[in-house]
Amino acid sequence: MERAVLLRSFSSSSPASSVLASTRFFSRSAHRLARLPRRHRLLPAAHRGSLLGRHIGLISPACRPSIHLKGQFCPLSVRAVATSSAQPSSDTLGADDEVAEKLGFEKVTEEFIDECKSRAVLYKHKKTGAEIMSVSNDDENKVFGIVFRTPPKDSTGIPHILEHSVLCGSRKYPLKEPFVELLKGSLHTFLNAFTYPDRTCYPVASTNTKDFYNLVDVYLDAVFFPKCVEDVKTFQQEGWHYELNDPSEDITYKGVVFNEMKGVYSQPDSILGRASQQALFPDNTYGVDSGGDPQVIPNLTFEEFKEFHRKYYHPSNARIWFYGDDDANERLCILSGMHISFCVIIGVFLFNRLWKPCVKLIAPRLFPHTFAEYLDMFEANSAPEESKVNYQKLFAEPVRIVEKYPATDGDDMKKKHMVCLNWLLSEKPLDLETELALGFLDHLMTGTPASPLRKILLESGLGDAIVGGGIEDELLQPQFSLGLKGVSEDDIHKVEELILNTLRKLADEGFPSEAVEASMNTIEFSLRENNTGSFPRGLALMLRSMGKWIYDMDPFVPLKYQEPLQALKVRIAEEGSKAIFAPLIEKFILNNPHRVTIEMQPDPEMASRDEAAEKENLEKVKARMTEEDLAELARATHELKLKQETPDPPEALKCVPSLSLKDIPKKPIQIPTEVGDINGVKVLQHDLFTNDVLYAEIVFNMSALKQELLPLVPLFCQSLLEMGTKDLDFVQLNQLIGRKTGGISVYPFTSSVRGKEDPCSRIIVRGKAMSDRAEDLFNLVNCVMQDVELTDQKRFKQFVSQSKARMENRLRGSGHGIAAARMDGKLNVAGWISEQMGGVSYLEFLRALESKVDDDWPGIASSLEEIRRTLFTKNDCLVNLTADGQNLKNTEKYVGKFLDMLPSSSPVGSMAWNARLPPTNEAIVIPTQVNYVGKAANLFETGYQLKGSAYVISKYISNTWLWDRVRVSGGAYGGFCDFDTHSGVFSFLSYRDPNLLKTLDIYDGTSNFLRGLEMDDDALTKAIIGTIGDVDSYQLPDAKGYSSLMRYLLGVTEEERQIRREEILSMRLNDFKEFADVIEAVKDKGVSVAVASSDDVDAAHKTCPDFFQVKKAL
């Protein structure tokens, strides 16, 4: 991920397939800094994304823009990749009513949902009241989720700690972490857990039916019968505990959630989000933090923790979701505890009614455990009443809140304020029609860079970047938030006025019809495309449905948008958009007194003050302890560590169900690819069912660009999409793109190519549209590339400030990505290029550029033109198209026309960019409470030749050694390694890590870990299967076409993929041991980069003087 994310794409009117987008009716533009309802995940998204993203790069799409991380295990059937237009076949119908009845379920409603071509049945478990939504269709990416309503009463983070803890061992799976065993050895396409402000959600997905049911069983057992409620050690490990290694040392706090939340509380955007939510809802559960406030987490007791589980993790309080092409009967069997074989028996007996009473009487006695495994083991409880979320009453007067956030002292301290206006839109939930209209309004006002509210705020020069996520409707009552960051103290009121005045103006004047048409097309396109990226479609639907279902409302309603959307369209046509949107702005925003203004002030002392307070607290704790207490604490600390570091016995590991190698296809997944030629340009075509959407990438070689122009490339890309042409200003151009296409984006792509000196460096222009608009798409792409005038100094300056703000944000929130890029920049040329365009060097470049825009605009403008001239030529251009056969054929003539319009210049030689950052250890200092620690070396330079086993080994190291040491006993939120199979760079990284040098020691211990590794065949098979799961990652059709393009660019052949696969499938324990010598190179020759707090760097230098070269970045 690192590289892909660093080189973010710039897109126009592009419906992003982010997690957020996929849960809403309307997608948001990739540009939005949307404020998610703060959801905490068991695994940082970064962990899975990044880790797999790159080292599996050879085989799956490594290098996509951030919004499409990965999909997984891929089918041979093409139909499942897009919701087909066919009705589901008879075998995807719902469960037999009689079987359901037999198993103790009552059918509540049944509907066919045209929008997702699914038959959905809502059941109620008669004994406990648990509700089950069983959705059947032909999507092979099956999804299961169980969701509990878990509103907290305080900010101790109980729901969040419980979310982590229940996956640490259960009744049937009594090992330390069955969750990790699943990560290691299943074919899951999704595996994680989320804590919302009021619910906790456990979803899994897989395309392999057997694997899917294994995952479901482990999750069900985990939530209902976890060991953590009996074992205080899990609570200590995942939540919080005092750590004391030796009675003479200081006591510290440790705990995975504790550290995760310290990271969250180091980010200004998160602090703002939390402050907004809590101030909007002072009277209900949203007024506290379900994730946990690090200052409050240590108040939580084990007793409260257990009680919370007992009360809320109960079938009566559960909503369960099944989705996909599996057998609907089997789903109910699992929930009630009868496996398929028994269902077959039941079926036979139903056929022969005479036997029925017999079965009823005898079978449960013969197989008690099989017959009552989950839901039936409980009696109804009162949780549904107690977990109800209360409505927040609307205020009579607006409220203003001033908060501080940690910043470092610097010159521009004055220009570091943030201000955000928030409204609670309604006291009661809104009907779907109003919600849909508000969502539409949100897109109109802020959805794209050309949307008026967004544009005016950014053009005002009052701040650097937008904050607030617009309309948010995932909680009980909808909210609207918008503001700016990078504001000077004196301008705060100006920002507030500007927002209010603009809203007033929009209510008075309405929106231009082009804008309304563009929003409508963008929304319809994204609904039709239904591109959830790496997120399973079934999970996106589940989260959408849950948004109402969790509040006891109709779960079907959010899935059926066609009719209300059509009605809205008709109303707009008949009454005009103003008649519809003006009253909404008036009622819900302008005349709504429930407004909270949050002002955030930078506080250079806050981080050290918090740290000092924590230290003082702990000193008091220690002072109160007797010598015996201290000895006991040291003993307990040691005991916890010992438990964490002792591996599960092999017998225990065997209880986690797994597939066998026989279940794994021997051949890699093939993507249909035809390499042809149009007007002398190479064209790759992928014939895949895409529901009439055409996906196109046009790739240009960047290697002729002068070295000093590289850092300008990301801003060049943004300028193409956010400046105007001679005839169209940028708003009109954006509207045109929104009206005719599904979006256009432009971004750089860089990677090493194995066995080659020169890196692959390209600019990719991506676009998508309905196939019958192919001509428009290519005309607009051409317009963007050639006609846009790169002359708007004022806008360019905004881009620079926005990029700077974004980079600063990334430094705090994704420091591991910044550290990885920095190490890469020291180890290979491709890494150096990426770092110039997305790392600390880029941030430094942007800071210098800010004043240069005023001093030497003509110079910059001519550099931008030079980039355009150098890049956009027919020479060495490549086109990649994904659609079905007929649509591909129809597109060819437009591609031909487009290519004819491209200038062809005489071939220019590649520039020699033989640059690298100095190979010194570096500490990038930022104000933070947690660190990001990295160490890396290039294995190819030590003579290592790539083998498939490396994929398995690096995944294994991440999920065992690093997980146990860096996360479980070290207390970091994440620790993983990553092998870039193109460059040979092997890197270790940690995420929100309380340690620094200690973590480096763990990295250095990896080779010894591998040498001493003992592993039976089962464990080896799991490791292999888990890796195949990554390699065969499930992909939607656009992702398939894109992967194939990446392989083409990076010279990965089908033969090589087959060889790697065979190497993976046939690897042995000995390969692990041999690899120990290979990664010894990281220990001996590796370079370290840490993004860390100055206190921790100082402390490190006391142990290891001058170890790091220090660079202050924020």
Ligand SMILES: [Zn+2]
């Ligand atoms: Zn978490």
